[in-house]
Amino acid sequence: MRRNLSATFALAVSFCAGPPVSAQTEVTRPDMNIPECYFSRPAAVIASLKDAPDIASEFKRLDLAVADVGEPFVPYDVFDGSKNLPHRQFLRAYTFVDRTIGWYYHGGLGTHIHVFELRKQIDFEPGASREPVLRVTGASLSGPPCEATQALLDGVRGPNDW
Secondary structure, eight states, rough: HHHHHHHHHHHHHHHOOOOOOGGOOBBOOOOOOOOOOOOOSSSSSOOGGGGGGGHHHHHTTOOOOOOOSSSBBBBBSSSTTOOOOOSEEEEEEESSSSSSEEEEEETTTOEEEEEEEEEEEEEOOOOOOSSSSEEEEEEEEEHHHHHHHHHTTTTTTTTTTT
């Protein structure tokens, strides 16, 4: 009886644990379609971090590893140090007159598109230029990206307001 219970437990754990980390592979695009959006304000589309060095710089300043569109990333929660790849991928950003709103894919158990706001601000860090730079404001949402972007434009600051 004890042997059968141990075997059953081991089998159950193997089903729940999923594939081993070594079997987890990187991908170059999320397993989802990127929607086409229409907003209440005109916007310019940014399709790559190569076209938005200020956003890439802000990710680096925040120590947030984000792959660019088409670059490999690991879409799982499990850390695999052998690959040294990010677990997020930039999808798109929209530049409005007074702000930029970006999207990145965050894979794993809680897979979602993270929608975040950036605005031009004066950086007061020692040695920083006094020219305005693009900084994350803290306003962010998860969910359908078009609707989340419009909500940020409408003044929603976080999930409790939405």
